[in-house]
Amino acid sequence: MTERGIRVRFAPSPSGDLHVGNIRTALYDWAFARATRGTFVLRIEDTDATRVRPEYIASAQDTLRWLGLDWDEGPGVGGPFGPYLQSERLGRYAEWVDRFLADGHAYYCYCTPEELQARR
Numbered sequence: 001m002t003e004r005g006i007r008v009r010f011a012p013s014p015s016g017d018l019h020v021g022n023i024r025t026a027l028y029d030w031a032f033a034r035a036t037r038g039t040f041v042l043r044i045e046d047t048d049a050t051r052v053r054p055e056y057i058a059s060a061q062d063t064l065r066w067l068g069l070d071w072d073e074g075p076g077v078g079g080p081f082g083p084y085l086q087s088e089r090l091g092r093y094a095e096w097v098d099r100f101l102a103d104g105h106a107y108y109c110y111c112t113p114e115e116l117q118a119r120r
Contacts, residue, residue: 004039007039008029008038010042011086013044014052046085
């Protein structure tokens with residue numbers, strides 16, 4: 001626990017309807033946040049543009065609202081640690097990648113697409 005209190009994050013990657021595992025995780029996180037007077041954060045993992053669609057994001061939010069799981073920070077609510085859509089954070093991540101590369105703490109992968117596919 002920090003001086004700011006408990007913060008829990010539910011971060012679905014909505015590529016369709018939420019499944020029972022998503023809902024269970026959201027319920028546990030929400031209940032823990034409420035029991036500790038903490039903060040329940042909704043952050044959408046929407047960086048897989050081939051699978052995540054705006055209607056799936058809206059459906060996930062509608063499902064959480066239907067279940068009564070309100071979020072303290074996230075899409076439609078805002079908060080001090082936004083943005084809450086991962087795709088809107090890509091610039092921030094790029095800055096850190098550049099920093100890690102410059103400091104020698106990261107390196108490029110020089111594998112060909114064929115080599116990566118073979119490893120998968």
